[in-house]
Amino acid sequence: MTNDFLNKVAKDADKAIKANDPSPYRLKKEGSKTAQIRTNTYKMVKLIAFEEDRKMIDVFDELIRLGLSNPKFTKYSK
Template identity: 80%
Template sequence: MPSDFLNKVAKDADRVIKSTNSSPYRLKKEGSKTAQIRTNTYKTVKLIAFQEDRKMIDVFDELIQIGLNDPKFSKYKNIN
């Protein structure tokens, strides 16, 4: 039986997925860094993430952004 186009594409896609261990549809993987967090804060964020069915990193990011919007940190707002 001759090899058809879809069979070839499926084999190529399978090879690519296995070689990169990531989704071929992901445009870019956003990096993250390790940070030290007090256990109390970690447990609170874990509870929030669980109850809202969200990822912990998203909850942490939102809380940090809220804190950075405080006028006390306004001089750092445009620094990346």
């Protein structure tokens, strides 16, 4: 009985759990980079994120995109 179906499934499951391969069903995250910002700007964005129940990175992204939509930067827009 050592080679029964449940024993084989248990071995396969154990191997899958220990594997380092990412799941094909996992949503991929968009990468991010570190940037230097002034402390007062950081605190302001932190307050906005808290009050709107959003992630800080999303608030930063929106603010940067709004700034880049300025006509001054149109040559960099896609």
